[in-house]
Amino acid sequence: MVRAARARPRRRGMTPAAEAAAERLPPAQTAWMRALAGQIRRPLGFAIGLPLLSGLLLLPQAWALARALQMIVMDRLPLADALPLIGLAATLVLMRAALVWMAEYAGQHAAESVKRSVRLALFRRLLSAGVLWSRARASGELADALTARVETLDGYFARYLPAMASAAILPLVFCVVLFGFDWIAALVLVLTVPAIPLFMALVGWGAEAAGRRHAAALARLSGLFADRVRGLTTLKLHGRAQAEADRVARASDEVRERTMSVLKIAFLSSAVLEFFAALGVAGLAVYFGLTLLGMLELRASVLTLEAALFCLLMAPEVYLPMRQLAAHYHDRANARAAVAEIASLFDGLPKVAETSDGMAPSASAPTSTEFSIHALRMPVPGRGAIRLQSPALIARGEWIALTGASGSGKSTLLETLAGLRPYEGDARFAGRSLCEWPAATLRRHVLLIPQRPWLAPGSIADNLRLACADADDAALQRAIAAAGLADMIARLSRGLDTPLAQRGQGVSGGQAQRIALARMFLSDAPVLLLDEPTAHLDDASRDRVLAEIAAFARGRTLVVATHDPVVAAIAGRQWTIDADGEVRP
Structure with a gap:
């Protein structure tokens, strides 16, 4: 007999904001994700710390380029005098590229460790629950949880957490440094940068709710398809093949609709975030251009080309951590939706505690067989x-x-x-x-x-x-x-x-x-x-x-x-x- 995938009741008569609030991750599941992060402190620390170091090296790199152009264009010095600064900037570019590569490697290592430990814990849960427990659930949903749902944790640990740390620290550091070069430029950035996380928080609720609906629809489709393929002979013998094919088609259409809903939110949020970043950089460019042309006098001192170039070079980098966080914010929503799906399917989240061989320690053998x-x-x-x-x-x-x-x-x-x-x-x-x-x-x-x-x-x-x-x-x-x-x-x-x-x-x-x-x-x-x-x-x-x-x-x-x-x-x-x-x- 072919088992039907479990259908979850849809919430009707609820606004998107109310539905999103109802589907926020419970504290126990949030604590479980923090516990996973605690198991990979060392590689996760490298994945977070190395991008911060790379961002800090951007300051001397931008200064070296701005100073070199000041010497060549304004001071009329020979190119040979600026070569040491150009060499310093090139060296810093290579160093930053190496740091970014090592950070990505550490992030992937951390994510793979988490996925391996979660899959082992889920396998132990399957084995300990027994065949009767697993028989009562759609095998396709269980397979989807062990593969696709666990795989979504990759983006959360490898990309979102490092991006969140960079977004919390680097823009603030950059604004403080820019304040020493031009307080007006720093003020423009301070006023525009907070709009990005504010909009991310507003969009994030809808994105997480859409991600949960997409995860549930995908799990239903996986359960339907896997069980129908396994019972194809029985379905054909009873004349139910076409009816079940239509049912899989309807589930596929639901997944398509959910996917487009998630993509719509993602593209909308990206467009708005790019608008804020472009608006801030363009505003600084207009301000420095008018000031250098003598059409705008807001500074107490003369604006040098070095200061203007440094601020213009750093302006996009101030927004970059926030833009990267926005790009990976959906990894967070997908991971949280996957955790909720796993908790629902497995009647709670498993305890993830590895020993040296990745398996749970075994209990002592029974002393009798009575x-x-x-x-x-x-x-x-x-x-x-x-x-x-x-x-x-x-x-x-x-x-x-x-x-x-x-x-x-x-x-x-x-x-x-x-x-x-x-x-x-x-x-x-x-x-x-x-x-x-x-x-x-x-x-x-x-x-x-x-x-x-x-x-x-x-x-x-x-x-x-x-x-x-x-x-x-x-x-x-x-x-x-x-x-x-x-x-x-x-x-x-x-x-x-x-x-x-x-x-x-x-x-x-x-x-x-x-x-x-x-x-x-x-x-x-x-x-x-x-x-x-x-x-x-x-x-x-x-x-x-x-x-x-x-x-x-x-x-x-x-x-x-x-x-x-x-x-x-x-x-x-x-x-x-x-x-x-x-x-x-």
């Missing part, structure tokens, strides 16, 4: 709940057969014991609540083989080595022989190297389950949870595989759900789930 259960209630959507009211214990090495009618909840109980389902009540593994165990630790000690096991795209050998990555060919052969797969593998032209498509396409359901059993024979998990392990086998094959399971499970805890009394007979105890969902140990 399950203790009391007043357990397992909700099943649309079917009420499965209940185990009386205290129950699954001791280490004990074998239990779980029986009941089809649909009674045997699979639900196994998935709960594996830590894959939410539950109410008290369920403990090794003396610790199931929900408190890290997913990675629980997976190493509790092995679940469901009725429809998951097979990854790759060869049969690749799927077997998921249980033991360093298993050699001899170990693989022993495992497939124990699972009753030897004859089937021998008939395949490529043997264990036979490729499997998505979800194990290429083998039957019974063969997929036996591949999962072979994978079990390669594992060292002390707890085995098997769901109908012999359902697809004839009596002879069932007896042979059952004997292998019994031999492998010796000394391990085994819980097997089955309808077959022969399979149930191998267990020492039997739990039954009645028609009301009550588990009776």
